[in-house]
Amino acid sequence: MATLSVIGSSSLIAYAVFQNIQKSPEIRPLFYLSFSDLLLGICWLTEALLYGTSAANKDIVCYNLQAVGQIFYISSFLYTVNYIWYLYKELRMRHNQSGQSTFPLVIDYTCHVGQIAIILSSLIPLLLMIPVFCLGNVSECFHNFSQSHRCILMYSPPSVVAELPSANTSVCSTLYFYGITIFLTTFLLSLLTIVVLLIQAQTLYKKFVKSTGFLGSEQWAVIHIVEQRVRFYPVAFSCCWGPAVILMIMKLTKPQDMKLHMVLCVLQALTASSQGLLNCGVYSWTQYKFYQLKQQARRDADTQTPLLCSQKRFYSRGLDTVESTLGFATSPPPFFETVILEHPGTRTIPH
Structure with missing residues (x-):
């Protein structure tokens, strides 16, 4: 699953780089989310490979890899929120544009907030995990960390070693619950x-x-795909981390049902390491649906009468296109080009 997650997140990153769209407002948060999933998948893959070897200082490496993985857990949470927030702002911006033009200051403000959120999504996890790195290594909490599958589990109880002072054992227990x-x-x-x-x-x-205003068919395609992404990414997020969260709560409450504990461990292994794969699948599927809707809109446009087609070309030449800075990489046409009534069977009329 870690390998599939690495492949999925790498595919999204490669797509953004080759299309040269990694700096666009819509792709930027998804790019950083995929990058976080990629590093997290590499951590899991390294732990799995390290578990079957007898490397020197294996306990220390496993402990610090777990701490690095925790940074990427939290980063992926924050980047997911950042991406969903951008999709919501995109939907809201297009709703405002359907009624009136959006002020450039509002667009600039949204872009600056998005950039600050991306920086904080990288900085906050690192600051939160500094005590785990510093106090954990100083107190030698890594003893026996590679034993009993602890190297490949997300969170494991601290080891109780006779050589460690009681103060160090207390620190390790505190860091575990932290x-x-x-x-x-x-x-x-x-x-x-x-x-x-x-x-x-x-x-x-x-x-x-329910709006009484009329939008172009391709514009409706964009709005529909944004709405789908707002729904599907939270579903993927919950499926990935739901079993892990339930397992963490069980570890805190110390239940007696060991069969349920084992089932959740297996589910966690299958789901928590698949976020990069699921995010890639959601984005690829919605992109495919977006291109389908655009092709359908173009086929509908081909059925226009010659008079309407000539009028459309006249309006396109006579007016300057105003592209939104918050549009997708495959940006839709301007609002003034084609307007389609919502009821099926109605004619396409120029604005």
């Missing part, structure tokens, strides 16, 4: 934020559907 608390807190806050954005986006999309 790591679980940080993981659960960031996940629950991220999930709550995503749910709020999802509800707001659904409400906004319903306003689009």
Whole structure:
């Protein structure tokens, strides 16, 4: 699963680089999310390969790899929230544009907020995990860390070693609960934020559907794909990290059902390491649907009468196209080009 996650996240990164769209406002948060998934997959793959070897200082390497992985857990949570927030802002911006033009200052403000959010998504996890690196290595919490599958588990109880002073054992136990608390807190806050954005986006999309204004068919395709991504990315996020969160809660409550504990361990291995693969699948599928909708819109445009086609060319030459800085890499045509009524069977008329 770690290998598939590496392949999926690498595919998204390669697509963004080869298309030279990694700096676009829509792709940037997804690019950093994929990069975080890639590094997390590499960490998991390294731990799995290291587990079957007898390398020197294996305990130290396993402990620090786990701490690095925790940084990428939290980063992936924050980058997911950042991407969902951008999709919601994109939907809201297009809703505002359907009624009136958007001020450039508002667009610039949104871009600056997105850039700050990306920086904080990288900085906050690193600051949160500094105690695990510093205190954990000083207190030698890495003893026996590669034993009993601890190298390949997300969170493992601290080892109880007779050679360690009781003070060091206490520090290691505190760091263990600190790591679980940080993981659960960031996940629950991220999930709550995503749910709020999802509800707001659904409400906004319903306003689009009930709107009396008329939008072009390709513009409707863009809006529909944004709405789909707002729904599908939270589903992928919950499927990836749901079993791991339940398992962490069980470790804190110390239940007696060991069969359920083993089932959740297997599910965690299958889901937590698949985020890069699922994100790649969601983006690829929605891109495929977007191109399908665009092709359908172009086929509908081919059925126009010669008079309407000539009028469309006249309006296209006579007016300057205004492209939104928050548009997709495959940006839709301007709002003034083609306008289609919502009811099926209606004619396409120029604005």
